[in-house]
Amino acid sequence: MEKLDFFRVMDNLYDAVWVLDAERRITHWNEGAEKLTGYTASEMLGTDCRERAPVHLDKDGVNLCDSICPLLETDSLREIREVQVYIRHKEGHLVPAQARMVPLRDADGHITGAAEIFSDRSVGNEIEKRLEDLERLARLDVMTRLPNRRYLEEEVTGRLAELERFDRYFGVMMIDLDGFAKMNEKFGAESGDEVLRMIARTWFLAARPFDTVARWEDDTFAVIGVSIDREGLRSMGERFLMLLSNLLKPWDKSALGIGASIGATMVIRGDSTDSVILRAENMLEEAQFGGGGEMVIGDR
Numbered sequence: 001m002e003k004l005d006f007f008r009v010m011d012n013l014y015d016a017v018w019v020l021d022a023e024r025r026i027t028h029w030n031e032g033a034e035k036l037t038g039y040t041a042s043e044m045l046g047t048d049c050r051e052r053a054p055v056h057l058d059k060d061g062v063n064l065c066d067s068i069c070p071l072l073e074t075d076s077l078r079e080i081r082e083v084q085v086y087i088r089h090k091e092g093h094l095v096p097a098q099a100r101m102v103p104l105r106d107a108d109g110h111i112t113g114a115a116e117i118f119s120d121r122s123v124g125n126e127i128e129k130r131l132e133d134l135e136r137l138a139r140l141d142v143m144t145r146l147p148n149r150r151y152l153e154e155e156v157t158g159r160l161a162e163l164e165r166f167d168r169y170f171g172v173m174m175i176d177l178d179g180f181a182k183m184n185e186k187f188g189a190e191s192g193d194e195v196l197r198m199i200a201r202t203w204f205l206a207a208r209p210f211d212t213v214a215r216w217e218d219d220t221f222a223v224i225g226v227s228i229d230r231e232g233l234r235s236m237g238e239r240f241l242m243l244l245s246n247l248l249k250p251w252d253k254s255a256l257g258i259g260a261s262i263g264a265t266m267v268i269r270g271d272s273t274d275s276v277i278l279r280a281e282n283m284l285e286e287a288q289f290g291g292g293g294e295m296v297i298g299d300r
Contacts, residue, residue, distance in 0.1 A: 038090030093201035122205035144200035152214040171233035179258040261287040262295040
């Protein structure tokens with residue numbers, strides 16, 4: 001395939017694709033990359049990927065730029081590498097994606113560059129229409145674009161009915177941001193709202209399509225994890241904390257500097273909507289006792 005035809009194919013892919021030369025300068029940035037990252041080709045072409053390309057983190061929050069890039073390998077590298085990552089969007093939130101790192105070679109087989117291909121794994125496109133419906137039904141928090149408290153309560157009621165009919169268990173998490181009030185005081189309510197929207201978008205995109213991430217009140221979020229056990233609930237909470245720890249202040253790109261306390265519980269047969277939510281709130285209070293920064297999962 002001719003080089004021009006190769007780039008035409010990439011430009012018509014839904015996936016995000018960017019190409020690096022041997023010095024790790026970005027030489028191609030397709031429309032999919034613009035949509036996934038928020039950065040235009042004119043902003044990215046010719047720049048060093050280590051300094052300009054959006055950070056991509058693994059599930060543990062490790063920056064993969066300096067660990068799996070094919071350009072770091074010797075010419076013996078043969079396989080296409082694939083890994084799940086989170087990409088930092090230009091607006092600040094993190095987007096889950098499936099990444100494939102492909103070494104590019106010359107006629108002699110030497111690595112001369114790399115193509116990085118990212119497939120969007122977020123739930124965003126699947127349920128944007130659903131959010132529009134929630135807005136019409138007054139079940140949407142306008143500021144964060146998350147389902148609101150009323151919707152969360154109705155969703156718990158529906159999940160309790162599913163438990164009785166299908167034996168489908170679920171968990172509820174309450175997440176309160178530690179240090180948010182001080183940030184609000186220091187930088188102002190408008191900046192605080194910007195941070196809340198960034199956190200909300202990150203967690204919303206990272207959730208599974210059948211889970212629910214809602215704004216409960218102020219800087220407290222509520223999450224329903226469906227078809228999950230206690231360890232799965234803990235894993236979800238840890239993932240949300242990892243994502244939070246890797247967010248930056250939108251206005252100066254410095255560390256966000258806030259954490260979170262999480263209270264969580266698994267549903268118990270005989271629960272009502274009020275009882276399971278109250279238990280999650282009690283677990284949150286316990287997590288906040290002594291200064292916060294804890295995750296407590298219990299059934300008290």
